[in-house]
Amino acid sequence: MAEYKLTTPLTDEVIEKLRAGDMVYLSGTIYTGRDAAHKRLMDMLDKGEPLPFPLQGAAIYYVGPTPPPPGRPIGSAGPTTSYRMDTYAPRLHALGLKASIGKGKRSEAVKQALKDHKAVYFGATGGAGALLSQRITAAKVVAFDDLGTEAIRELTVVDFPLLVINDCHGGDLYAKPDLKAAGIG
Amino acid sequence: MREIPAEKVIEAVADMCITANRYLPADVRARFEECAANENSPAAKEIFRQLKENYELAEKSGLPLCQDTGLAVFFVTVGEGVCVPGGLRAAIDQGVRKGYQEGFLRKSACDPFKRTNTGDNTPAIVHFDLVPGDTLKIAFMAKGGGSENMSRVTMLSPAQGWEGIRKFVIERVAEAGPNPCPPTIVGVGIGGTFELAPILAKKALMRELDDENPDPDLAAKEKELLDAINRLGIGPMGLGGRTTSLAVKIAKHPCHIASLPLAVNIQCHSARHKEVEL
Structure with missing residues (x-):
């Protein structure tokens, strides 16, 4: 398993190198977005409107941070469960999104989209929101301010620690549950 | 009055x-320590290391x-x-x-x-x-919503008995996989009615991790379920390992002669709870 230091925007060349299990320290600009924001992005695409941030080479982080206490750019900011964005992810990958960041399993349709459009699914450690917050140096709302925690934010990250869960070659890091060993197989 | x-x-x-929201309970911290020592996989050990760093940081910085x-x-x-x-x-x-x-x-x-x-x-x-x-x-x-979404309630037939309960609970944890932020705590509510079973399951999650169920039969069943769940190999954050759950807590209540209500309420590793008496 390899270790990479990467910077956004992400290119096809970089994505093709990555394999499930690789450790990635990501720096640069990433965008937050979860349930409500994704729904609005789809509505904008349906209407032919331009999206509030450039998708080409971008990474979306599925997160709804806590409010920033005084003196900090952002509060606690760990990943939310990704499958709820499975409905939306393939369409965004087709338009140039190179990575999503979350936790938990993805659908077959998302895994196929990663292969079709050379993209990757990163896992961040769930429940480590205070720790991950330390790697975010700036945050500003770029769309849907009325959604509060669910607004789209542009984050500046430095060495944000990620694991490649699903790569663009069909690799999948998650352990398959051993039902036999548990006595129900 | x-x-x-x-x-x-x-x-x-x-x-x-x-x-x-800022301080992880001492019993959860202690269980992390024990489980980390029991892990062979570097990925599992690394997750425990991060979770420890996270709770220390939360305590120091005041971040949730x-x-x-x-x-x-x-x-x-x-x-x-x-x-x-x-x-x-x-x-x-x-x-x-x-x-x-x-x-x-x-x-x-x-x-x-x-x-x-x-x-x-x-x-x-x-x-x-x-x-x-x-x-x-x-x-x-x-x-939290992530682990709550992985929880389920079902109405088993009395004929399914303990075997049916056992299978449902283990399958639920297996199907949830990495989604609820393992290592989890599994609350199991057995009996009562359609609405009482999940309340029992949730209330069971309020118990201390190392308390012993006062009902010896339930204590044995908690252990049986925990052992089976940890043989699934899902591991911390689903990356493989011996610790899929930190504990199983069961509560039961008499039910209708026609029913066997069962609820599985999953709690993520960030088991945040507190109690006060006024």
Whole structure:
């Protein structure tokens, strides 16, 4: 398993190198977005409107941070469960999104989209929101301010620690549950 | 009648909301330590290392342990001789409002259809239990959505018995996989009615991790389920390993002769709860 230091925007060349299990320290600009924001992005695409941030080479982080206490750019900011964005992810990958960041399993349709459009699914450690917050140096709302925690934010990250869960070659890091060993197989 | 000022309830609730979200309970920390020592896989050990760094950082910085600071769930045991002028329910909601605002906690409560945020994390989810006496016990849990979404309730046939229960619980944890932020705590509610089983399961999650179920049969069943679940190999954050769950907690209640209600309430590793007696 390899270790990479990467910077956004992400290119096809970089994505093709990555394999499930690789450790990635990501720096640069990433965008937050979860349930409500994704729904609005789809509505904008349906209407032919331009999206509030450039998708080409971008990474979306599925997160709804806590409010920033005084003196900090952002509060606690760990990943939310990704499958709820499975409905939306393939369409965004087709338009140039190179990575999503979350936790938990993805659908077959998302895994196929990663292969079709050379993209990757990163896992961040769930429940480590205070720790991950330390790697975010700036945050500003770029769309849907009325959604509060669910607004789209542009984050500046430095060495944000990620694991490649699903790569663009069909690799999948998650352990398959051993039902036999548990006595129900 | 013993009068407890609403202000006292509000302050106690606000304080629990803030501190529970910042300080991981000692029993959970201790269990992390034991389980990390039992892991062979570097990935599993690394997750435990990060979780330790996270709770130490949360304690030092005042940031919440997790960005999902939960819906505010309460189990309130009210003595029949207790009176809270202005209303106990209103005081609890006011405490949540105050705690989530002043503690810089995330407000996650929203309308189920419009999905518009209520703005202050109320209404809290409150379960009342009326008992003799004049004390007021308030237990708080910050329940995250990720693990709650992986929870299930089912109505088994009595013929399915323990084997059916066992299979359902293990399959639920297997199917949930990495989604609920393992290592989890699994609350199992058996019996009662359709609505009581999940309440039993959730209440079971309020127990200390290392307490022994006073019912020896249930204690043995908790151990049996935990051993089986940890043989699934899902591991911390689903990366493989020996620790898929930290504990299984079972509660039971008599049920209808036709029924065997069963609920599995999954709690993520960030098991944030606190209790106060007024």
